[in-house]
Amino acid sequence: MSAEVVLRTINLGKQYKKRWAVQNMNLEIHRGDVFGFLGPNGAGKSTTIRMILSLVTPTDGSVELFRHQLSTEREAALAKVAGIVEKPDFYLYLTAYRNMQIAGAMTMGKTPSRTMIMDNLQLVGLASRAFDRVKTFSHGMKQRLGIAQALLCKPELIVLDEPTNGLDPQGMKEVRDLIVRLSREHKMTVFLSSHLLNEVEQVATHMAIINKGKLVAQGSVEDLLHSKLHNVKISVLPVKKSLAILKKLKTVKDAALDGDGISALINNADIPKVVRTLAAAQCKIYSIMPQRSLEEYFLSVTEEN
Template sequence: MSENILTTEGLGKKFGQRWAVKDVNLEVKKGEVFGFLGPNGAGKSTTIRMVLTLLAPTSGTIKIFDNEVRRDRASVLSRVCGIVEKPDFYLYLSAYKNLEVLGSLTRKVTRAEILDALEIVGLQTRAKDKVKTFSHGMKQRLGIAQAILTKPDLVIMDEPTSGLDPQGMKEVRDLVLRLSRESGTTIFLSSHLLTEVQAVATRMAVLNHGELIAQGKVTDLLNGDSSYYSISASPQERAVEILREQPWIEVVSVANEVDIQVDASRVSEVNRLLVTNGIEVSSLAAKRTLEDYFLKITEGASEL
């Protein structure tokens, strides 16, 4: 058995003629908090829905605990807790009753355990209230209470703090960290906020326009050797074509300059490649860290 809890290979989803998610290879390791970072519309929810078998992929495979999810759906998903945009609760039942019902799907849960889970997420005083009276943030916290109670091996959360005020965001982040530290649960969570991923995750993947642009340890990606370069070249269109043909070069964005990711040891090769193809290169400079890139793509300043 590999140490990967979740692996996707070549995962893709096409809606009509458009790939919303394309060739995504994720590796989520046991016990980590994994951040799935991407701006609005990047394809985070689509990916998560495929992982949770709510949506059929157009291409690729998804393995959880080394089992193909679509083949071993029931056994795999019984060990996974998905907290997606609208957590699936029985709106006309109380918070307590919801946890009792959801908790007992996997094992016998006691009253003390349910009350304990509600207390951890700060909902003990609302235990008897119907979930339909809950705010968005309270439902998110109830989702976490469910995860605390059912002790799944993997928790998947789609933007758990979205729509919450700063205090609510902090509470949810603290709960994520607590769940991870106290239960060793592997947590996969999506976010469009770099600061959020930095606050909770040890590793992350960055998604833009449906494609992964980076994956690795958060600290390495943010502080590591910059392998990002900006090129001013003319004619730019032809330069982009040539760069895209190279498997060792990743064209990250095209605006006034062409931004690429390439191994630092091969930068001079990039220059040579362009020049020998008749492209005039007026500048080629190591420029941005992944952080700058991410801020740039979330601001919508660049288009691929």
Template structure:
């Protein structure tokens, strides 16, 4: 599998602020690559560097096996992007907006092509309406039409579901699936929600404060054997002691709270045995260790411990 994006030792400094710190990652052909991080983690900065909006302080970016700094036009010709908000020319209509950006990508535009594109995002009947009359969702769809009009190989979507209603979010998900599965595009999608990445991405990276936390296959990283079970009982000490002598002892996690880590499939058995042991339960919560870790980044951002399974 050849790499579409290859980033090595990328850093960006704004004065004394280290926005991106020695970041390396690889996006392979056909990937839907999840770029995960809290707000301010450096997702946008990285994406802007991929699109040459921002110059890296150090490090190298290769896209389509070519160095970005020397093959800029060639590379950008094959990328479609929606960066943050899908802002377009408000005083122009949807058709003109699409036409302008298509021509900027060196495309010979035909009415047919543009209308097809608008049809694809469900805006054909609004083609002659000014963008300032559009809802956020419609702008987002038009933004995607603009990103896709020149049929790029790599599509970069920066927080594409921001500000959308549930239906809009579902539409975007379906679109990304189609792009990847049916059209074989490589997609890089950034988000601050693991749940979003989880359902559409096959590979992902988590960054925090400009550093890589982890990168890998979503299936492996979210392996169900690493499910964390939090138990709250009326008598937590008693319950802990009872579990310590049972067959569940090996899954018991050290620390004050009553926490176990195991395969998610075992959770129903655990619950029934807890009941059988006459432990009075208040709640049992299961969540993936990565999710738990990711959440801890938000609540405890001052001190970050490396992620370990």
């Protein structure tokens, strides 16, 4: 039996003016997953996370957390969830300890005990700096202090928007190690976004790749990176009709016009079925050429930005 679904988004979408920042986002995160949400700049990561944490209202679709509908049961849905979007805020002239007291009082309604504060600072590797002012902290230390604050409410799901962004390699490693510890030793489910495949690959068990607001692929890191999912170029006539058919097929991802053909992500094993479907609709296929692996595809999408 597979683990409980702790977070599910159903056709989630957000429109700003006329542009859709996120569209038809269907994500499923199970208990115990470290879920990497991967996409280039502007792909819609922060917008999706803001909708999950109820910081912006979706234009379309819904979010379900621990089986509660976020739109109608907000409090119950968010009870076991903590999140940091973009970067955490601190009182820079106060100590890490005092910041923890204030953050605890805000999220829990009472000042957390000394033991609780010190345990969490210990967990993120900041116990020895507890009584130093936050203004003396490095960017990486602030990031970890933000996580320590988020942990005060004992979340079962922690949502982190680009937690390693802007850190040096050592800082990145410290945050990655912390994420692994939260998952392994504290049995937390972690949802983190990143624009670096390599970062996600090192910590995540599962991932989703998004581009231009849309889901491109989702699955276990192992399956996705070792999958036979390939970016293919299809030469077919008539192009528009074929594209409409391909877009409706579940096995075909990210189908789009590309020069005088169509590019799409397809698993090798599904190619015969795709060919049959197009042929049955009287479309003429001239060629299907594999171009890149999913990894190369992601890197190319990232480079476009």
